[in-house]
Amino acid sequence: xxxxxxxxxEARLVARAAAGDRAAFAALVQGHQGYLRKLLGRICRxxxxxxxxxxxxxxxRAWRALPGFRGEAxxxxxxxxxxxxxxxxxxxxxxxxxxADEADExxxxxxxxxxxxxxxxxxxxxxxxxxxxxxxxxxxxADLSHAEAAQVLGWPLGTVKTxxxxxxxxxxxHLQAWGPQP
Amino acid sequence: xxxxxxHLDPLDTQLRQLLQGGDELADAGFSLRVMAALPPRVSAARxxxxxxxxxxxxxxxxxxxxxxxxxxxxxxAPQDPAHVIGGLVxxxxxxxxxxxxxxxxP
Numbered sequence: 287x288x289x290x291x292x293x294x295x296e297a298r299l300v301a302r303a304a305a306g307d308r309a310a311f312a313a314l315v316q317g318h319q320g321y322l323r324k325l326l327g328r329i330c331r332x333x334x335x336x337x338x339x340x341x342x343x344x345x346x347r348a349w350r351a352l353p354g355f356r357g358e359a360x361x362x363x364x365x366x367x368x369x370x371x372x373x374x375x376x377x378x379x380x381x382x383x384x385x386a387d388e389a390d391e392x393x394x395x396x397x398x399x400x401x402x403x404x405x406x407x408x409x410x411x412x413x414x415x416x417x418x419x420x421x422x423x424x425x426x427x428a429d430l431s432h433a434e435a436a437q438v439l440g441w442p443l444g445t446v447k448t449x450x451x452x453x454x455x456x457x458x459x460h461l462q463a464w465g466p467q468p
Numbered sequence: 469x470x471x472x473x474x475h476l477d478p479l480d481t482q483l484r485q486l487l488q489g490g491d492e493l494a495d496a497g498f499s500l501r502v503m504a505a506l507p508p509r510v511s512a513a514r515x516x517x518x519x520x521x522x523x524x525x526x527x528x529x530x531x532x533x534x535x536x537x538x539x540x541x542x543x544x545a546p547q548d549p550a551h552v553i554g555g556l557v558x559x560x561x562x563x564x565x566x567x568x569x570x571x572x573x574p
Contacts, residue, residue: 306509315499320492328487338498345502349509407486426480427487454479461479 300361304352311352315345318365325428326369329420340376344369363434366424370438410460418453421446525565532562 296317302310322344326337347368348355355364411419424435425446432450436443539555540547 306511308503308506311506312499312503315502316495319495319498319502323493323498324490327493334493341498342502342505346505346507349506353509353512403482404486404489407482411486422483423487426483429484429488454477454483457483458479 296361297357300352300355300357303349304355311349314348314361318362319345321362321428322365322369325366325423326373328423328427329373340369340372343372347372359434359437362428363430363437366428366430366434367438370440406461407457410457413460414453414456418449418456421449422453425450529562529565532558532565536562 296314299310299314299317303314319341322341323334323337326340327334330337330340344365348365351368355361359367411422414422420439421435424430424438425432428435430438432446433443436446439446441449536555536558539551539558
């Protein structure tokens, strides 16, 4: 199935689910649960039980809000936004865009360079601020555009772009300091 | 990230590989769990009807309260039995209407 066909099929499922068709909603859940649970698992730093609870809450919110969904964003982006709403309801300390602009200090780390670039990069990611981690998870992990990540986080587009650039600059600094440049 | 935002930057590629790495989780009953937790969908018409019923309910309670107060007002004055009965009936209705009713829930 081409991406256009898949998008059209998804739009049909969304319309049917919005009208109250539970089977269509079940198909949407099955289609997106893997993506959402994986993303939330990363956000929750591997606590998959909590990630699954958040994913379930996001789907419940989606079911309630679907009649008002006008399709301005992709269903996946909208669902991710609902998951972030559930996350911020549970953890109000989720970074706001004002905090994202201010918090650029990151987390101190005293680790040594690893031989595997994945290991190095994973460790370098641990030094980022929460805001930078979230923005990279959305833009690279969830493959959202900057505009979609801005919608999900509720930040201005410029803040997202700035945070991505700062996060990458910080990663580069760490990786250059530890060994061969990626 | 969309193709338009792609750069030929090795760090971008490595970030994508790392953060998208690993298979998506198998469903393993998750969908069933979500579907079991879904609340019934309430139609807009039903929500509207419940809203109007709630308003009518509050109006009836206010009228009953005011009517009972008007009928039983005048401490010390001799009360007409019909007024007393009317006042008590309104108080009874007021108590009845304050009981929760599942018909008022959307």
